[in-house]
Amino acid sequence: xxxxxxxxxxxxxxxxxxxxxxxxxxxxxxxxxxxxxxxxxxxxxxxxxxxxxxxxxxxxxxxxxxxxxxxxxxxxxxxxxxxxxxxxxxxxxxxxxxxxxxxxxxxxxxxxxxxxxxxxxxxxxxxxxxxxxxxxxxxxxxxxxxxxxxxxxxxxxxxxxxxxxxxxxxxxxxxxxxxxxxxxxxxxxxxxxxxxxxxxxxxxxxxxxxxxxxxxxxxxxxxxxxxxxxxxxxxxxxxxxxxxxxxxxxxxxxxxxxxxxxxxxxxxxxxxxxxxxxxxxxxxxxxxxxxxxxxxxxxxxxxxxxxxxxxxxxxxxxxxxxxxxxxxxxxxxxxxxxxxxxxxxxxxxxxxxxxxxxxxxxxxxxxxxxxxxxxxxxxxxxxxxxxxxxxxxxxxxxxxxxxxxxxxxxxxxxxxxxxxxxxxxxxxxxxxxxxxxxxxxxxxxxxxxxxxxxxxxxxxxxxxxxxxxxxxxxxxxxxxxxxxxxxxxxxxxxxxxxxxxxxxxxxxxxxxxxxxxxxxxxxxxxxxxxxxxxxxxxxxxxxxxxxxxxxxxxxxxxxxxxxxxxxxxxxxxxxxxxxxxxxxxxxxxxxxxxxxxxxxxxxxxxxxxxxxxxxxxxxxxxxxxxxxxxxxxxxxxxxxxxxxxxxxxxxxxxxxxxxxxxxxxxxxxxxxxxxxxxx
Amino acid sequence: xxxxxxxxxxxxxxxxxxxxxxxxxxxxxxxxxxxxxxxxxxxxxxxxxxxxxxxxxxxxxxxxxxxxxxxxxxx
Numbered sequence: 001x002x003x004x005x006x007x008x009x010x011x012x013x014x015x016x017x018x019x020x021x022x023x024x025x026x027x028x029x030x031x032x033x034x035x036x037x038x039x040x041x042x043x044x045x046x047x048x049x050x051x052x053x054x055x056x057x058x059x060x061x062x063x064x065x066x067x068x069x070x071x072x073x074x075x076x077x078x079x080x081x082x083x084x085x086x087x088x089x090x091x092x093x094x095x096x097x098x099x100x101x102x103x104x105x106x107x108x109x110x111x112x113x114x115x116x117x118x119x120x121x122x123x124x125x126x127x128x129x130x131x132x133x134x135x136x137x138x139x140x141x142x143x144x145x146x147x148x149x150x151x152x153x154x155x156x157x158x159x160x161x162x163x164x165x166x167x168x169x170x171x172x173x174x175x176x177x178x179x180x181x182x183x184x185x186x187x188x189x190x191x192x193x194x195x196x197x198x199x200x201x202x203x204x205x206x207x208x209x210x211x212x213x214x215x216x217x218x219x220x221x222x223x224x225x226x227x228x229x230x231x232x233x234x235x236x237x238x239x240x241x242x243x244x245x246x247x248x249x250x251x252x253x254x255x256x257x258x259x260x261x262x263x264x265x266x267x268x269x270x271x272x273x274x275x276x277x278x279x280x281x282x283x284x285x286x287x288x289x290x291x292x293x294x295x296x297x298x299x300x301x302x303x304x305x306x307x308x309x310x311x312x313x314x315x316x317x318x319x320x321x322x323x324x325x326x327x328x329x330x331x332x333x334x335x336x337x338x339x340x341x342x343x344x345x346x347x348x349x350x351x352x353x354x355x356x357x358x359x360x361x362x363x364x365x366x367x368x369x370x371x372x373x374x375x376x377x378x379x380x381x382x383x384x385x386x387x388x389x390x391x392x393x394x395x396x397x398x399x400x401x402x403x404x405x406x407x408x409x410x411x412x413x414x415x416x417x418x419x420x421x422x423x424x425x426x427x428x429x430x431x432x433x434x435x436x437x438x439x440x441x442x443x444x445x446x447x448x449x450x451x452x453x454x455x456x457x458x459x460x461x462x463x464x465x466x467x468x469x470x471x472x473x474x475x476x477x478x479x480x481x482x483x484x485x486x487x488x489x490x491x492x493x494x495x496x497x498x499x500x501x502x503x504x505x506x507x508x509x510x511x512x513x514x515x516x517x518x519x520x521x522x523x524x525x526x527x528x529x530x531x532x533x534x535x536x537x538x539x540x541x542x543x544x545x546x547x548x549x550x551x552x553x554x555x556x557x558x559x560x561x562x563x564x565x566x567x568x569x570x571x572x573x574x575x576x577x578x579x580x581x582x583x584x585x586x587x588x589x590x591x592x593x594x595x596x597x598x599x600x601x602x603x604x605x606x607x608x609x610x611x612x613x614x615x616x617x618x619x620x621x622x623x624x625x626x627x628x629x630x631x632x633x634x635x636x637x638x639x640x641x642x643x644x645x646x647x648x649x650x651x652x653x654x655x656x657x658x659x660x661x662x663x664x665x666x667x668x669x670x671x672x673x674x675x676x677x678x679x
Numbered sequence: 680x681x682x683x684x685x686x687x688x689x690x691x692x693x694x695x696x697x698x699x700x701x702x703x704x705x706x707x708x709x710x711x712x713x714x715x716x717x718x719x720x721x722x723x724x725x726x727x728x729x730x731x732x733x734x735x736x737x738x739x740x741x742x743x744x745x746x747x748x749x750x751x752x753x754x
Binding site: 065103218341342458 | 706707708709710711713715722724725726727735736737740741745
């Protein structure tokens with residue numbers, strides 16, 4: 001495959017169908033990365049031209065103007081000015097506008113013309129324009145602007161081949177239309193109506209080029225639209241009727257709640273069969289590994305280290321795919337803007353925009369898709385604030401831990417229809433939400449200071465989403481997660497495996513292992529299994545992880561936690577629910593079948609060998625639950641926060657903040673409870 | 680003269696001026712809210728804020744606090 005000969009940037013407003021056009025031109029040949037040093041994503045793909053040549057297409061973030069107000073908009077400007085360096089210069093610009101809304105979107109096109117970069121204009125959504133009775137005189141528009149203008153529908157594919165041909169023809173040699181953006185186009189239009197914005201000498205007179213005066217620019221747009229657009233009157237009833245329902249005072253919120261409940265239910269529950277299937281696949285592979293690779297460090301690394309890590313990474317994919325399916329559909333239909341409209345006031349009470357609702361809701365299932373969904377927030381501060389608090393929503397991985405501790409320590413008492421156990425669980429969810437509100441409030445006044453971002457959000461027309469773009473959006477997010485967060489998660493899994501498996505060879509473990517072998521050869525299968533369990537418990541207790549548990553015991557003892565819980569906390573770095581099976585192994589219980597059931601009975605009976613008193617009390621259980629509700633233990637969350645913020649600063653800050661908060665809260669619960677004589 | 684916030688949903692107004700000069704003002708201008716532009720206030724969100732506008736054929740939602748800075752003449 002030859003290297004793309006030049007790079008073409010797509011520039012357009014949000015909702016101009018720019019990304020569908022990008023998908024049309026590049027298909028599956030797209031890549032997403034981060035621009036160096038900023039949180040903006042770089043989407044690029046390869047486009048094959050009729051001549052056999054390939055060009056690289058850069059899908060720049062949607063922007064309303066070239067006056068930068070956000071990192072996204074600043075990036076568009078940098079690319080057009082060639083300031084991003086070789087990594088993202090553009091040889092030519094394709095300005096994309098929504099043909100049904102030239103009155104507004106042509107303004108950006110005029111700004112692009114001012115840059116005097118070789119450019120062409122795509123009138124996208126032409127099929128919709130025709131359906132709405134809008135006729136555009138394309139040759140006249142070409143004459144007025146002095147650049148090639150193409151009528152296209154990315155949805156139906158109409159005009160896309162001609163766009164490819166035009167890109168092909170206008171190649172690098174600077175002939176014809178492309179060059180006319182330098183200023184001779186407007187002069188050549190023959191009707192005496194010079195287009196100021198596209199006109200070379202006008203632009204030169206008041207450099208820098210971006211300062212197109214909006215009042216001027218829009219007068220220009222009005223004048224152009226008057227000359228090239230004819231409207232046949234049609235009723236635009238669909239939008240009005242849909243909006244009347246979807247943003248209705250009662251039906252609007254009702255429909256919103258039902259939709260959100262569906263989204264939540266699907267990532268929480270519907271993803272489970274797929275996750276179970278993946279889990280079964282990983283288990284089957286592990287079994288195969290144990291059967292074919294001789295027992296020893298290699299087998300252990302492959303099965304317990306690498307495969308376990310791969311399993312963790314894979315388990316997120318169903319949730320991600322489902323959430324991004326809903327996000328893509330809501331974005332493409334235009335519903336997302338209505339949801340933001342409905343929720344803006346509610347979320348505004350903590351200084352977040354309406355759009356932050358969905359990422360936060362998703363975080364109750366899992367913070368990974370939640371954090372990845374913050375990409376729908378246009379403002380950097382809003383995104384960071386949302387990422388910051390997303391892990392405080394009690395995710396589904398905390399549930400097994402809550403369930404274990406509540407089942408073991410909270411009495412099954414009822415107050416009318418309310419059960420004490422249910423209330424305990426509910427209060428853990430509320431604790432997370434309250435902490436999130438507090439953190440958002442503080443962050444908005446400190447690290448993310450500044451007025452709540454002024455929001456002028458476009459409410460685009462309703463559109464039928466295309467299967468192609470929904471599919472590509474899901475694929476893109478899943479691949480990004482696998483490629484970037486996945487590698488971090490895998491690496492940490494291997495480190496955790498090492499800590500739990502080495503140094504090994506402790507005399508106690510060896511003695512138990514040889515007794516297990518002896519029992520097995522003597523035919524006492526039951527004894528052998530029990531001894532093997534004790535051996536793996538002993539191995540874990542004497543591993544580096546066990547030693548680390550002892551090491552951190554002084555730090556967690558004030559919270560009521562012993563060193564075994566310390567090992568459990570360390571293991572929850574892999575995923576919070578791993579805590580349960582680790583605690584089972586630590587207590588010589590079978591960690592593979594249903595660790596929760598046996599642990600539920602074993603934990604309250606555990607006795608402190610020094611004092612003879614119960615090792616774990618209800619108060620310790622509550623302290624531990626509070627810790628789990630508030631602490632950031634999950635490496636996958638850290639990895640995703642790193643990828644989404646494009647720096648280690650934020651994830652490390654989150655680690656410190658949440659774990660300090662969890663420690664202090666647990667300390668207050670345990671010491672306060674003790675002072676009140678609760679245990 | 681009044682602010683856009685004072686326009687009853689369902690009616691129209693013409694932009695006269697935008698108070699204060701900052702980057703937000705410019706973003707409003709670049710959305711096409713330049714003096715002389717006709718604006719329609721379509722509706723308010725169920726909780727009263729934000730409001731939905733039509734400017735040059737495009738619909739936007741804008742918070743009332745920000746709408747207060749846009750001075751208009753009612754039509």
